[in-house]
Amino acid sequence: MEExxxxxxxxxxxxxxxxxxxxxxxxxTATKDAPWYVLPADNKWFTRVVVASAVIETLASLDLAxxxxxxxxxxxxxxxxxxxxxx
Numbered sequence: 001m002e003e004x005x006x007x008x009x010x011x012x013x014x015x016x017x018x019x020x021x022x023x024x025x026x027x028x029t030a031t032k033d034a035p036w037y038v039l040p041a042d043n044k045w046f047t048r049v050v051v052a053s054a055v056i057e058t059l060a061s062l063d064l065a066x067x068x069x070x071x072x073x074x075x076x077x078x079x080x081x082x083x084x085x086x087x
Contacts, residue, residue: 030036037054039047069077 009069026036026038
């Protein structure tokens with residue numbers, strides 16, 4: 001049986017064997033918006049590579065961009081900055 005580590009968004013984790021029925025649970029509960037990532041628990045550096053890869057792929061898929069700021073808002077921000085810097 002393969003030993004894996006499963007984590008949550010609070011930084012907790014639990015180790016379990018894939019052969020104990022967890023594979024069907026993961027397959028049935030993972031969604032596009034809330035995927036499961038099953039990581040190897042016996043190889044720290046590889047686990048970190050897998051996590052980094054998942055984070056990079058997720059961030060890249062978000063198609064993030066800086067907001068567009070019009071000229072009026074730029075002037076307002078410059079005035080606020082000037083006020084803050086002068087204090």
